[in-house]
Amino acid sequence: MLDYLHSFQLSTLDWVLVVLGALFVGMSKGGLPGISGLAVWMYVKVFGAKESVGMLVSVLICADLFGVVIYRRHADLAFVKRMLPFLISGTLVGTLVFVLLPGAFYQHFIGAILLLLVFFHFGTKRLHPEPPEPPDPQPAERSKLVERTVGVCSGSFSMLANAGSVLLVAYLIRLGLPKLVFLGTFASLILISNVVCLPLHWAIGSVTLNDLxxxxxxxxxxxVGVVAARLLVAVIPQKLFEAFIWTxxxxxxxxLLF
Incomplete structure (x- = not known):
């Protein structure tokens, strides 16, 4: 085991960042959105820009499985099936862009994605402060063009920077789904997207069998981060904590950008 860990040639500080990054991914699934952005930054610093994306995929899959187990009965499976071909198409587009973008530029690209994540978060939150939960919900009409565009872009963002969840959240909130349907559908879509991304990252070398x-x-x-987030939400004012995290x-x- 020690020989395996030593093979990564990481310093003590690197290991601290890697472990914290994994915890932050879980905390983002446990009710503290945005903190996963810190995980992205930490993994870029430890593994390098492109390699960090591949390393984070498996971490995200495990965390996403937790959400699917909890909310799977509430997912809109018909919607998930319609989005599936466009999500997969998006991951293929993202793979092409991933390969073509030079590694030296990729760190700046991920920095831009993080800033875009913040923009989408506060943009959607301003329009819809909470995922709607009316007693008799009337979801917004679904434009096929918008739906397909979101699917392709979300798949691409997942492949490029593990950031596909940003667009999915924005679109699902816009649809006005009941909260549990929102959570179940989102968890299913983002899990599928990440599962599709994993073998693609292996194929292009951003993650290896040794890394898995x-x-x-x-x-x-x-x-553990999921549980920790639940405890933190109970004792720390969430708005104050989120303001700090997003800053x-x-x-x-x-x-990363500059």
């Missing part, structure tokens, strides 16, 4: 045991172990650790995410994005 560590990556999945960190994914299991992310479940740090902006700084992290700017640091």
């Amino acid at each position: 045991p560590l990556s999945f172990a960190l994914g299991l650790l992310s479940l 740090v995410v902006v700084l992290a994005g700017l640091e």
Whole structure:
């Protein structure tokens, strides 16, 4: 085991960042949105820009499985099936862009994605402060063009920077789905997207078979972050905490961008 860990040639600080990043991924699934942006920044610093995307996929899959297990009965499966071909198409487009973009530029690209994540978060939150939960919900009419565009873009963003959830959240909120349907549908879509991304990252070399045991172990650790987030939400004013997290995410994005 020690020989395996030593093969990554990481410093003590690197390991601290890797573990914290996994915990932050779980915390983002446990009710503290935005904190996963710090995980993206940490993994870029430890593994490099392109390699960090591949390493995070398995961590995200484990955390997403937790959400699917909890909310699977509430997912709009018909909607998930309609989105599936466009999500997959998006991951293929993202793979092409991933390969074509030079590694030296990719860190700046991820920084731009982090800042875009912040923009989408506050844009959708301003329009819809909470996911709607009316007693007799009337979801918004679904434009096929918008739906397909969101699917392709979300798949691309997932492949490029593990950021496909941003667009999905914005679109699902716009549809006005009941809260449990929103959570179940989102969890299912983002899990499928990440599962599709994993073999593509392996095929292009951003993650290797040697990386997977560590990556999945960190994914299991992310479940601790889910529980920790629940505890933090109970004792810390969430608005204050989120304001701090989003501020740090902006700084992290700017640091990568410039």
